[in-house]
Amino acid sequence: MEAISMSTYIKRKRDGRIQIKSGNKGERVIRWTIVLFIVFTVMAFMFFDYGQLEIMSAIVETAHNLKIMFLQPALSHFGWGEAVYQVGVTLGLAVLSTVLGAVIALFLALMAATNLSKEWISKTVRILVAFVRAVPTVLWVLIFAIAAGLGSEAAVLGMLFHSVAYLVKAFSEAFEEVDAGIIEALRATGCSWWHIVTHAVLPSTFTYLLSWTFLRFEINFSVAVAMGAAAGAGGIGYELFMASGFYFDLGEVGFITYAILLIAIMLELLSTRLKNRYFAASAVE
Amino acid sequence: MNEQIMRKRRWSATIFLIIIIVVTYLSTQITNFNTLHGIAAVPAAMGWIVSNLFITQESLEQLPEILMQLNETIFMSIAATTTAAVVSIFLGLMGSKTTKVNGLLSGLSRLVASASRNIPVVAWALILLLSFGQNSVTGYLALFVGTVGFLTRAFIESIDEASPSSVEALTATGATYFQIVSKAVVPQSLPQMISWILFMIETNIRSATLVGILTGTGIGYIFDLYYKTMDYNTVALITFSIVIAVIIIELMSNSIRKVIL
Amino acid sequence: AGGSTKPDDVIDIVWYPNESGSDMKSSRDEIANVIEESTGKKVEHHLTTDYAIAIETIVNNNADVAFMGAQGYIEAHKGNEAIKPLVVPTGPSGTLEDAVYHSWLAVNADAQETFKKDGEFSLDTIEGKKMSFVSGFKVPAADILNPFTQQEKYADLTEMDLMKGGSLFSKVLFGNSHQGSAVNLLKGNADVAAFCDTCVENYVEVVEGKENTVGAVYQVQDDAAEPFDQVTGKKFTLMSVTPVLNAPFVANVDVLGQEDLDKLQNVFTSGEVANNEEIFVPEDSGKSGLFFKTGKERFAAVKDSWFDPIRDLSN
Amino acid sequence: MSLLQVEGMGKSYNSETKVLKDINFEVEAGEFVSIIGPSGAGKSTLLRCINQMVDINEGRVLFDDSDVGLLRKKELRKLRTEIGMIFQHYNLVPRLTVIENVLHGRLGYKTTMQGILGQFTEDEKERAFYLLQKLGIGEHAYKRCDQLSGGQQQRVGIARALIQNPKLVLCDEPIASLDPNASKVIMNHLKSVASELNITCLVNLHQVDVAQEYSDRIIGLNKGEIVFDGPTHRLTNERIDSIYGTETRELITV
């Protein structure tokens, strides 16, 4: 056929069939990554220590538990006022670690952004931050709980560590996306470094910083719940831990879960609202 | 009039700042946060860490055991993430504007995602612990549920980002729904999705430590054990192993990301 | 809160997980009242989920007073000389003679035969079983290790091996509190459980044999509070009973100051406190609280050396 | 009988405004017809109604004598394989190779499973190469589409439409995103497709001069109504004015 003689560009597989994939590196890496995911998952299921687990009865029991939790939520060990107060404590922990974290992260991120900082400073901050991020938050909180003693200070400090690490990464990436031309233009007028930061970098990235901070606030709320449960940081998480780990009171677990869910969804809606309302322009850009 | 716009902007900035300060102040009150103590605690804590959290020869003897548990935790995180990803792909396809089948399923998938994401992973761990007991499966399931929520949201975004124009083009050639999904949507969003999965594996290893503390499995369990017996040298070793593992996985994910994105 | 070692106008008290439940709230608050009245300072409670945090908090000068186990006190004193015992609740005699509680190893009553050798309970039988401890910190290690380390197979067995499971026990669970450990047993998650008498006496009654003796059978009361409400009517038998010195209130002199320490010791040991029904709850009142009044229980001041028997045990 | 008959077609996306009103025209096999009109006139909508990418509200469209509005799902897919479509923004899958994108045109002929597994026959692949060669982009067959220039991408789009073996090709502003040179290449290709393969072309265009140069016949659309329909030579300046509104002609024909 005419086509064959013409098509000098056709690549064939070993079996003589025409190839249609480009076979580039990206494609191969994707394929291998997926294969590895599957292999590891199968291995994981083989290695699991199932103990004396009876899956069927466990599932039935879970279903039963979930039914009690979500259909008969009740408070038995503390009242409504206390519940609101404990949620407040958890929110408070989240606010403190987020606000302090954002302030500290702002300065560190300026040091970490490659377009605003010297290379070695930026590298140092990045390595430090990568290390801090790699330690699970609960370990930070537990370590601080021992080192700084019980109380909100330990919880806030522990959560702060991670918030800072997370936000430094997010903030510095936002800073790095600032148009190099703008920075050049201000530099050319004879501006100092702080002028460039306050008049070009911050105004250009402000809404991003805010929306990252709010996202972190959402995360910190659930972290605060976790720290209450796993590290005795107080708040609704501690009550959740007591209800499930000490009293085995499913109704109360259910109630607390509803309370957490409610707050979390409210925060999520709020952040979407904020974004759409005030930051819409930024998204388009 | 225009001066007014500027002034109004400055005003709203000031009000915003005041709100933040007030909320922060209220938070210090309700949580009993003592700022001075908080600041003083940092050097004190650092001092404690330096003088207690170091690895000794003796603690190194525990390394094989620690690595075994770390291994279990890593595998658990991977399994939870990949299996959750499979579920999330379907939820994501149903939830995305580009590929949704109908409004009802789309709403349902978003609801499932939102609920499972917003109930914190600790709550899931505690709930599942009651019936599944102290067991890897408990940890696995707790991570699984949270991951489904997160990945579904991420996948919906990735699929929405994949341009609807090629979906339109394939519809016009007479392709079926699943053909369109596999030929137009998946190729465009797969790299993004894999990137999210890698991110979630990292996150889950960290969460697995927390879940392990609560459910008595994997590296979290062994951390808790040594922590509770105040064997801080081994605690340091465990922490260090986790850090190394997380950093290695992060580096690997980053290099994969670099190639595929 | 502390941080510095100067006395301030707040007294921070740390409670173990066992005493952090809401059924002890009235006792905790009453103790706070007593302290506030005698020192004029405000009291802040710190409830915990974890023994180590509780101990380290007072060791690192971040609390003034703690109510902790004898073992915990010894650890704390080792970490910081300034930790001093304040008072210990006495036994029914009203003296320190019987100021002990009992650490139990218990098994389900139905399954007790599997733990007997020649008709007697034998620790040898717990090999390969599922074990529930209170926490990694509270292991009746000496009791269990003794019979086994004599065997060649287990010569190198350490406390840590016990807790990790897999070596002597097929599986180890932690209840996080004495109550939790007992419930692990009664729900069937564990074959053997370690917990103590005073921590569960609010929930169970003896139905067979003499209290605090091997072989005694206890049953969970029908109206037991959580977490025992799920296992009402269940029975367990004691296979080993070890007396343990009563848990002390301890204070950090550096943080609290000697003056307040003396004040507290005075008021705690007073007859007024001994007759305070929120603190020493009459046994037949049906209420729950920190301590029960069966005889002449009261607080008595103790010296550090009083704890020496426990020090000897763990060495 | 005409290949395509549109009878009294009306369309509205919402209840307020009618985007298309009482559209009537016929297209013979092999004709090259351009549709011109101001932005928002309904040109894109008109094309999409023909292959039922959007549902029509009134009237009917007959393609090859069958009423496309009455077709069931499977028949509709069948119909779409016979109508190729070319888009302003090419609408290729950017991460896939050129050849893969071209082969997407065959999906309509496959079962779902065959399509997902990408089981294309050797004949189909050879045909794809033949078309790419003919359109002058054979050498790029294994490149990813996002590495091609706009003009090259549009040729991939044309190949994807042609491999369907369509009877009709609908082109929605195929050259609006291209520079003059590339536009010329694309229009020449479309023209030769129409004449050599005897495929009917229905092309939306913004550029009146291009429409005049290439088409046999022009349809002028304004506010959802056909205001001109006739052979190209009858499109006078006055008629152009009536299509676009008087003032605008200068701007448009520049």
Added chain:
Amino acid sequence: MSLLQVEGMGKSYNSETKVLKDINFEVEAGEFVSIIGPSGAGKSTLLRCINQMVDINEGRVLFDDSDVGLLRKKELRKLRTEIGMIFQHYNLVPRLTVIENVLHGRLGYKTTMQGILGQFTEDEKERAFYLLQKLGIGEHAYKRCDQLSGGQQQRVGIARALIQNPKLVLCDEPIASLDPNASKVIMNHLKSVASELNITCLVNLHQVDVAQEYSDRIIGLNKGEIVFDGPTHRLTNERIDSIYGTETRELITV
């Protein structure tokens, strides 16, 4: 004495290739000089060497008789206030208002603290409005810059440069992103700035015809070397060829 003297200047970003080689020229106060040359010739680099946005490797640049290469940080900031710069992509802060962007030109005169707090004097603000008015965009002073057209944004860029009270303005392809109309407006403004305010202009341009229309003198750059330097009327077609390489002229002057 000339305002600007460039003596034997050489520049390379990496050790392999020299971007600029032995550049020598002088510019008198009030001159309007265009620099033309093919892409990659080093035009942008040349401008950036003058106000030390990049360091030079060889030779020296004298501005107002001081060697810019020897200046310390503070003196360098001072120098930069005397040299305005205008960019192809305007380089405004998009989220801020026009007037805020213009006032950025005064930051070089402020202490760090004054700058951070945005303390501008009334005089400065009035001058900013005066300049905006003169450039015909006074009415947009309170708009955000991303709401302006390209031509308007470039005028904001010019105002930002002028409020510095510069002796010299460096313009790096100020009209390359603009349509012909806007280009004309911008070039006229630049020209009138040069003559009315007696500010020297050094303008990189791609369009030879524009350079010829507006400048007193043209410098031709090719591969980092000056291949032409003379009054505009002496730039013959052959010389243009030698600047751009023979074949390309047609393309460029279109």
